[in-house]
Amino acid sequence: MKKINLLVAASLLFGLSSAAVYADTLNSDKDILGSWFLEYTKKSPEDTEKKPMGMTWVLNNNQLTQKDIPQVRGNPYDAPAVDYVVEDGTLKVSILGRAGKYDVYSLVEKTDTAMVLKDNKYGTYMYFTKK
Numbered sequence: 001m002k003k004i005n006l007l008v009a010a011s012l013l014f015g016l017s018s019a020a021v022y023a024d025t026l027n028s029d030k031d032i033l034g035s036w037f038l039e040y041t042k043k044s045p046e047d048t049e050k051k052p053m054g055m056t057w058v059l060n061n062n063q064l065t066q067k068d069i070p071q072v073r074g075n076p077y078d079a080p081a082v083d084y085v086v087e088d089g090t091l092k093v094s095i096l097g098r099a100g101k102y103d104v105y106s107l108v109e110k111t112d113t114a115m116v117l118k119d120n121k122y123g124t125y126m127y128f129t130k131k
Helices: 002-022
Strands: 036-044 051-060 063-067 081-087 090-096 102-110 114-119 124-128
Touching: none
Parallel strands: none
Antiparallel strands: 036 051, 036 124, 051 063, 063 081, 081 090, 090 102, 102 114, 114 124
16 A cells, blocks of 8 residues: 555656646747757657757747758758747747748746757757857
């Protein structure tokens, strides 16, 4: 019986700690302005496998420009700027060539030098450092 109580208590603690991950929200675009280096992505915060990315997101004047996007072969390239808005605590980024369509990202964690976003479509966690 003690083992069951211990397991229940541990699972409750784990559930509460994972729910706290979403405590941060975006209040305005001022929270994310600037250049952010996307170091890697992970499927979940607990996942040990990191997918290196190596590109820069520049957020300025409600426009997102992705720079230095790596390619398997050839030189890195820059993507055309797209509009973004901060709405309902999330970052909504326009999809190039698809009017009215957005990629939506939730803020998981942010400090002065680091930021973690979650892609709401695929559930991927994106780890940035401020440039």
